[in-house]
Amino acid sequence: MAGRAEPVSAVPGHVAAAGVAAIILGALIAVFWRAEAGQGLGPSDWAAIRFTGLQAILSASLSVVLAIPVARALARRQFPGRAALVTLLGAPFILPVIVAVLGLLAVFGRSGWVSEALVWAGLPPLQIYGLHGVVLAHVFFNLPLATRLILQGWRDVPAEQFRLAAQLGFGPRETARRIEWPMLARTVPGVWAVIFAICITSFAVALTLGGGPRATTVELAIYQAFWLEFDLGRAALLSVVQIVLAGLAAAIALRLTPFEGLGAGLDRAARRWDVSAGRLIALDAMLIALAALFLLLPLAAIVSAGLGALGSLPDQVWRAAGVSVAVALVSTAVLLVLALPMAWAIASGRAGGVEVAGILGLAASPLVIGTGFFVILNPVVNPQEFALGVTALVNALMALPFALRILVPGAREVARGYGRLAVSLDMRGWPYLRHVFLPRMRARIGFAAGLTAALSMGDLGVVVLFADPEMATLPLQMYRLMAAYQMETAAGAGLVLLVLSLVLFWGFDAGGRRGAQA
Template structure:
């Protein structure tokens, strides 16, 4: 692979790697300089900051534990059953990853909020209403997003167990408890720690969920405290101090997550379909059916309510919403193109000498968060230019950086396969540089390139992070405008804007991903 690396790939990859280092570590340096220059790192933290730190760790820890604990029985049910709609349900497990957070929050409010269907049912029974705001609301939002991720991660562990082990267990007369102890238990001990820590890392930076469902000072995360220091106090030194603290926590969690999420070694087998004789009892069948039904209802009900409530007002939304939608589309397209081009350049460089350096540079954005990145960019730009004038470009840049590691994960294995199967022939034909890129690599990478474009566009379309720091009062993107409508209690218009955002996000992903799949084998 090193022999086939092309200079054009190395040069572009080096430029992208240096840009990522400058963007992440450079903004962190600006944050640290401002934080240390204003206070000592420890002396500058007040009681409210320590409370925010405790709440951040508490909500992330509880969310990770609950997500994994609920995912284990659901993943087991999906692993040992075959039923109509199973593939669609498993595919649905990936939908929350590209679902705009603010849309999901509005859907959860439609179910669990003050005027939601749950409280309507309680009122009909003469019971007191429940409040979704506070710690339990934040955890509910985090579990909604991360339960599907946990199911997918744990399900992969179940599917990696060879069918021959279950055949041998059946021959030995193992029951469900013995199967769980001898076969499933060791797999879960390998998979669960990494899955839980990955979700913990995601929940550390759940800004939009805490912003909308936190409900007050007692439910403030570090990310929310950064936003409050910017928007309400305009205390840049305090915001920088909190951003440095957030980076330290996220970086430590990321390093630990990478250490625990090593690829699981697949046991040898003949790739036969798994038949679970141990789960043939009517009781276990009913149990699995109930679990899969409840999981599907938990995921689908908020989305169904968004559609039904948003349809009546979708075409009568005010002009400011449509302007925000155009802004979001521009930001999403720019972010997708930038993230995909950068990921491809890094992937080409990783196929050459010193791949670890390029891989480390590509993973750097995982160690930070959009608000920390935005804080550093604001500190750098503020003395030179009005940051609100660069709200959309900075948002696109930040979103591209956040999506790049996921694109890299999709492109690197595919590029290695292309080089392994066609690299020698390309070398023999003297195909190098741009010709190799245009004639061999890009056509063979249409699937992962389309997926990367769609994923980056959808993630950028629904992002509510950096834009909250930079946008002027009347400008911004569609997620920010949706949040403003919710804050003004214009819930009918908010439902229409949420449906519009949902349609645009999934449409972008579908168009780009389908474009990558069409004629992919030619």
């Protein structure tokens, strides 16, 4: 649609993209500039780099390997509650990391449910801290994401192919060889790269489950150099390493993964004539049940442990909850101000560098960008005075790549379906946005807003660099309680955080879908 009149100008999208690029690149340039004062990387830093790569490779590989049979089982079975189960299995993606860690400790920790069962059977309890704990947590978070992305691959296979395979008398093995494995060969590398990129920038998981110098990621090393040693030069140099690692991972992920919306629903499974045998039905049922058990048990543990502590939570927890809600709402507002004009600019065919600016958040972690902001602000003002504002802004920038993947496909549909008609009717600017664009984008806007609010509620990245003892978001307050071994109070705070995150996500998502136009 480029080269002719449009009902809405793409200029605001370019302005928003320029602002995003200026903020992120400005923070990264500050990090590069400050890194000149570094004294080089020591043995512990190289150990952190090796551990970061190792845990990301293991986490991504396990997540994908386990997700393939689960996605296959969901793709070839229809049963009551399937849609609700698929939705519920996606809960860990929006679950606050610190809450999920608390749930994993309750189930797999030394005093957890599984360890108690092992001791009862005469076996030693599990040791969750260290490499295996970090990998376990990453698989918990990323198995649902991998399952959803691979399930989408099965959804994209035309039902006619399975019908033709049945007519040709293909059994399960032949159908897998001819149809399923070629699809997986196209889908799995991109899914693996996406999860690898996510695991590279892990912070909260390593902070809580790392278990010492041998299990330190680059993100955690940046935090330690910054917060414990206040060695800005070393922190900045490690940030440069993190930028390179995350940037390469993000570039590979984007090259292997198509620009598709994450908000699209799942169609009904294609009818399969090759998997009607009873043993295959039982196998699929067992795989789905085990995956659901692995993902839902920690959620049940959080609810079980937190209910008893709700009535005795200190005032600091409720104040932190209010702070987190305020930060999440501001992050969501900033996200929408940036994402909507950028989505329209991309959809109208006049993207220019808008798409590149939209994915810059994948090239640097929140902690690295926060370090850049600290380097910029520290010589001029007290960075703690801007803690909440910087946290809200960085959370919005981190959610921007996901929001654009949700919004752009819908914006393209609106542009193709109504753009030319609106121009012919001389419907431009605000009237077009009010009567055409926003009503038809409402459901996607609600989903993007809900995802941003939930992710912002659970963030434990930037705020650790800026916060003082008198101010904390709820995830930071939970971490402080866990560090002080007040696990019961932390469980109550975790339940509050879980409920608030889900309520914000559900409120925005349901509000967007209510009255939305097709």
